[in-house]
Amino acid sequence: xxxxxxxxxxxxxxxxxxxxxxxxxxxxxxxxxxxxxxxxxxxxxxxxxxxxxxxxxxxxxxxxxxxxxxxxxxxxxxxxxxxxxxxxxxxxxxxxxxxxxxxxxxxxxxxxxxxxxxxxxxxxxxxxxxxxxxxxxxxxxxxxxxxxxxxxxxxxxxxxxxxxxxxxxxxxxxxxxxxxxxxxxxxxxxxxxxxxxxxxxxxxxxxxxxxxxxxxxxxxxxxxxxxxxxxxxxxxxxxxxxxxxxxxxxx
Amino acid sequence: xxxxxxxxxxxxxxxxxxxxxxxxxxxxxxxxxxxxxxxxxxxxxxxxxxxxxxxxxxxxxxxxxxxxxxxxxxxxxxxxxxxxxxxxxxxxxxxxxxxxxxxxxxxxxxxxxxxxxxxxxxxxxxxxxxxxxxxxxxxxxxxxxxxxxxxxxxxxxxxxxxxxxxxxxxxxxxxxxxxxxxxxxxxxxxxxxxxxxxxxxxxxxxxxxxxxxxxxxxxxxxxxxxxxxxxxxxxxxxxxxxxxxxxxxxxxxxxxxxxxxxxxxxxxxxxxxxxxxxxxxxxxxxxxxxxxxxxxxxxxxxxxxxxxxxxxxxxxxxxxxxxxxxxxxxxxxxxxxxxxxxxxxxxxxxxxxxxxxxxxxxxxxxxxxxxxxxxxxxxxxxxxxxxxxxxxxxxxxxxxxxxxxxxxxxxxxxxxxxxxxxxxxxxxxxxxxxxxxxxxxxxxxxxxxxxxxxxxxxxxxxxxxxxxxxxxxxxxxxxxxxxx
Numbered sequence: 258x259x260x261x262x263x264x265x266x267x268x269x270x271x272x273x274x275x276x277x278x279x280x281x282x283x284x285x286x287x288x289x290x291x292x293x294x295x296x297x298x299x300x301x302x303x304x305x306x307x308x309x310x311x312x313x314x315x316x317x318x319x320x321x322x323x324x325x326x327x328x329x330x331x332x333x334x335x336x337x338x339x340x341x342x343x344x345x346x347x348x349x350x351x352x353x354x355x356x357x358x359x360x361x362x363x364x365x366x367x368x369x370x371x372x373x374x375x376x377x378x379x380x381x382x383x384x385x386x387x388x389x390x391x392x393x394x395x396x397x398x399x400x401x402x403x404x405x406x407x408x409x410x411x412x413x414x415x416x417x418x419x420x421x422x423x424x425x426x427x428x429x430x431x432x433x434x435x436x437x438x439x440x441x442x443x444x445x446x447x448x449x450x451x452x453x454x455x456x457x458x459x460x461x462x463x464x465x466x467x468x469x470x471x472x473x474x475x476x477x478x479x480x481x482x483x484x485x486x487x488x489x490x491x492x493x494x495x496x497x498x499x500x501x502x503x504x505x506x507x508x
Numbered sequence: 509x510x511x512x513x514x515x516x517x518x519x520x521x522x523x524x525x526x527x528x529x530x531x532x533x534x535x536x537x538x539x540x541x542x543x544x545x546x547x548x549x550x551x552x553x554x555x556x557x558x559x560x561x562x563x564x565x566x567x568x569x570x571x572x573x574x575x576x577x578x579x580x581x582x583x584x585x586x587x588x589x590x591x592x593x594x595x596x597x598x599x600x601x602x603x604x605x606x607x608x609x610x611x612x613x614x615x616x617x618x619x620x621x622x623x624x625x626x627x628x629x630x631x632x633x634x635x636x637x638x639x640x641x642x643x644x645x646x647x648x649x650x651x652x653x654x655x656x657x658x659x660x661x662x663x664x665x666x667x668x669x670x671x672x673x674x675x676x677x678x679x680x681x682x683x684x685x686x687x688x689x690x691x692x693x694x695x696x697x698x699x700x701x702x703x704x705x706x707x708x709x710x711x712x713x714x715x716x717x718x719x720x721x722x723x724x725x726x727x728x729x730x731x732x733x734x735x736x737x738x739x740x741x742x743x744x745x746x747x748x749x750x751x752x753x754x755x756x757x758x759x760x761x762x763x764x765x766x767x768x769x770x771x772x773x774x775x776x777x778x779x780x781x782x783x784x785x786x787x788x789x790x791x792x793x794x795x796x797x798x799x800x801x802x803x804x805x806x807x808x809x810x811x812x813x814x815x816x817x818x819x820x821x822x823x824x825x826x827x828x829x830x831x832x833x834x835x836x837x838x839x840x841x842x843x844x845x846x847x848x849x850x851x852x853x854x855x856x857x858x859x860x861x862x863x864x865x866x867x868x869x870x871x872x873x874x875x876x877x878x879x880x881x882x883x884x885x886x887x888x889x890x891x892x893x894x895x896x897x898x899x900x901x902x903x904x905x906x907x908x909x910x911x912x913x914x915x916x917x918x919x920x921x922x923x924x925x926x927x928x929x930x931x932x933x934x935x936x937x938x939x940x941x942x943x944x945x946x947x948x949x950x951x952x953x954x955x956x957x958x959x960x961x962x963x964x965x966x967x968x969x970x971x972x973x974x975x976x977x978x979x980x981x982x983x984x985x986x987x988x989x990x991x992x
Contacts, residue, residue: 308943334949346944350962359958360948399962400944416948 258319259284259424259455260305265316267304274300276480277316282424285452289466290459291491292477293499298459299343301477302426305457306340307333320424334360335367339422341413343429348400353412354382356400357419364420385418389445407438414445425449427458431465443468463495476502526784529754532619532724536643538597541727543590545569548697551596555666555700558673568686568696575690581853582882582914583822585795588760595698597725598645612648616640620720623751637662639719643728644700651715660744661706662717665733668704675706679737683766683803683830691762692799695731699764702732707742707773716745716972721761723752723783723794729760736766738773740806745776747975750819752784756792758821763798771806771833776814778971779827780979783819790849790878793821800827804836804865812839813856814970816979821850826884828857831865831893838867841967845983846879846911855885855916860893860926869900872964875911882914889926897927904934905963907956957984 258281265278274297282288292298304311305318307330318325325333348356361381362372373381382396389411401409410430417425427446431439446456446469458469466474466488474491476484478499483506484490494502539547548569552562577587599613620640637651639662646664655662661672669676686696703719723730738744752759761783767775777800786793796819802811813827823846829838840856858867871883887898904913915932937959945955960983961968968976 306943306947309939329952330943330946331949331951334947340947342944342947346938346940348941348944348959348962350965351958352962356945356948356950356958359950359954360945363949363951363954420948 258282259286259321261319263317263319265301265304265318266314267300268312268314269300269310273314274480275304278477278480278482280475280482282455282457284423284455285450286472287450287456287458287469288473288475289471289491290457290475290477291461291463291494294461296478297480298477299428302340302428302457302459305426306330306338331363334420335364337423339417339420339425341410341417341425341427341430343432345401345404345409345413347402347404349402351400353398353400354379354396357382357416360420382419386415388418388448389415390441391415406433407435410434410442411438411445414442414449418445418449421454423454425454425456427456429459429461431460431462439465440468463491466491478503481506526754528623528751528782529784530622531753532615534613534615534724535600536597536725537600538725538728539594541592541594543593543595543698547595551698551700554596554598555669557666557669560677561669564681564686565697568693569698571687572690572693572697575687575693577690581824581884582916583824583851583853583880585758585822585851588758588795590694592727593760594725594728595731596700597643597728599642599647616642616647619722619724623720623722636716636718639664639703639717641701641703641719641721641732643723643725643730646701646703655713655715658711658714659708660711660713661704663704665699665702665704665735668735672704672706675737676704676735679766679768680733680735681766683768683801684764684799689799691797692764695733695762695764695799698729699731699733702734702763704734705736705744705746707736707738707744709739710741711739712742713744716747718747718749721748721750723759723761726755727757727759729762731761732763734763734765736775736777737768738770738775738809740770741772742770743774745778745972747778747780747972749780750783752794754784754787754792756787758786758793758795760795760797761820763800765798765800765827767802767811769802769804769806769809769811769836772808773806774810774812775802776812776972777802777827778975779813779815779817780975780982781815781817781819781823782982785819785848785850786821788848788877790821793850794819796820796823796825798825800825802827802829802838804829804831804833804838804862806836807833807862808835808837809833810837810839812841812970814841814967815843815854816967816971816982817842817844817852817854818982820852823850823852823854826855826857826886828859829867830859830861831867831896832861834862834864836862836865838865839970840867840869840871841970842871843874843964843967843979843983844872844881845874845876846881847876848878850879852881853884854881855883857886858888858898860887860889860896860898862893864895864897865893866897867899869898869902870966871902872967873902873904873913874907874960874963875904875913876907878910880912882916884916884918886918886920887928888919889921889923889928891922893923893926895925896923898929900928900930902932903963905960906934906936
């Protein structure tokens with residue numbers, strides 16, 4: 258089992274957002290989590306990645322048998338958890354490659370592996386940049402500094418490719434992308450699908466799922482998983498909206 | 509059940525031990541505290557100075573007595589009792605001045621060794637000559653011989669007074685007059701040592717020159733004076749470093765630095781200032797009240813000030829350029845870090861007099877803990893400065909919510925052809941940035957370092973390579989314990 262979430266309750270500023278989430282994700286599976294605005298989708302990904310300011314009041318998150326909630330964000334990263342940000346952050350003056358190298362080598366160190374030297378790392382990075390058709394010039398620029406919206410999202414998937422996580426959370430990676438950029442990002446993600454890598458995609462739109470076929474689709478609304486199904490559920494949501502799921506759940 | 513992961517607060521800045529805080533136990537020849545004409549005569553006699561210099565000192569002292577201490581900077585401190593300070597302290601073993609490195613007291617060599625400044629030439633970084641100033645005297649100057657071959661003079665200023673009196677008399681006080689300001693007048697009256705650099709016409713100084721200032725004795729002030737003269741078409745890169753022991757008392761450091769650049773001459777002056785900053789409650793630390801000024805006398809002359817200020821309880825200084833020559837260039841690159849209860853009011857003055865003179869100011873302020881800092885800068889374009897240009901960029905980075913950053917830019921333009929640009933930003937190290945780095949596997953502490961170093965990059969790039977590494981390390985040490 259890659260990830261097991263049981264009865265997860267979480268609050269932000271004292272307001273309960275997640276109201277009992279249960280979710281199980283097996284190795285190699287791709288799950289899509291869809292839901293209306295304010296349903297708790299981003300809260301869920303932030304809780305899994307360990308962002309400050311999210312208070313877990315009840316429940317548990319178990320990742321590869323470990324209590325994820327007891328770990329610092331960087332410890333989660335070392336263990337193979339990755340979050341592709343909805344709004345990637347700019348860090349002026351810090352070289353994109355430098356940040357990644359520090360991240361990769363910190364993880365390797367904690368796994369007892371030898372750190373990559375500059376040459377080995379450049380080779381790895383150049384190879385992975387091709388995956389999302391990221392121009393080499395991005396590697397030496399400041400982290401997300403002056404990147405367009407689409408470039409930022411591609412940079413996230415590029416980072417995912419370099420960090421090779423076991424569990425990747427893609428938080429609205431499709432938002433703000435034009436159709437060409439979406440195709441490139443989706444191609445990158447598809448190439449990163451692997452038997453030992455699970456992916457959670459958080460999205461508003463069915464559109465993304467045309468490009469990245471999920472194994473399971475969940476509907477998150479009002480802080481709970483209201484419905485779980487296969488790819489056809491996403492099509493139905495697009496057609497009919499979310500109200501019927503709510504009504505069905507409350508019936 | 510609550511989120512069990514460790515509570516993290518970037519604002520909980522604790523001080524990692526100040527590495528240079530040790531005291532060297534050495535027998536000293538120290539004057540009793542107090543300041544009067546006899547003390548000045550005594551200092552002058554100790555240094556075996558000519559009469560003109562004694563008179564110069566006395567004149568400055570008499571002027572100083574008529575002045576009042578200024579209180580306009582945006583800092584607060586208990587006033588200094590000028591009668592409670594000792595104005596001269598020197599290791600006894602150095603009484604006659606070192607003839608060569610072999611004669612330097614091993615205890616002193618050990619002190620500098622501990623600070624990472626080995627004075628034995630073969631041990632030191634190739635290509636860097638060092639003048640080591642310990643309290644009131646210079647204890648050693650390396651590579652003097654090698655420099656002499658190309659005509660470069662690099663020696664303690666007291667030695668320059670003896671061996672090159674005509675140069676000292678001609679230039680000392682010509683950039684910062686004795687009555688320039690309260691602290692400059694005090695310095696002129698009581699200055700003890702410092703470095704003297706003379707680069708002859710057309711010579712590119714073959715190595716980096718550096719002076720390492722160390723305050724060791726208790727209740728003393730350090731009043732050093734540095735004078736650098738770059739003749740026509742010459743080039744020199746000079747660096748100063750500073751440390752002091754950890755003590756509960758505040759100590760005054762009031763230096764004067766004068767630079768003179770002739771036609772086509774270039775002086776690059778870098779400072780890595782790591783005086784003892786005081787403890788986490790704001791007790792102790794150095795008052796760093798310094799006057800630094802460059803006179804770009806010649807056409808196309810260029811002076812570049814780069815400073816990394818991480819130490820001192822209070823830093824109060826404005827390395828400035830008087831851009832007298834046509835097409836002369838002044839630059840000021842600064843990183844100032846104030847943490848715990850440190851305060852800084854620093855910046856620069858660019859005085860444009862020559863036609864088409866240009867200046868660039870890049871100031872990066874980082875405040876953490878209860879640190880408070882101000883950028884204060886003056887850009888003055890005189891009527892004569894046809895076509896002058898200035899670019900100013902001031903950025904502040906705040907870590908936590910108990911610190912402060914302020915910007916006081918002053919602009920006086922008397923010539924309508926001048927071009928002025930000013931950019932200023934204030935940002936906080938965002939939780940967002942920290943979390944972003946952490947989610948990529950970088951610990952919070954490393955993330956803070958990375959973000960701060962990125963913020964300072966434009967300035968660190970200006971430092972000579974060896975010292976850029978040192979500056980990076982110093983920032984890391986200073987920021988250690990910044991979080992967690």
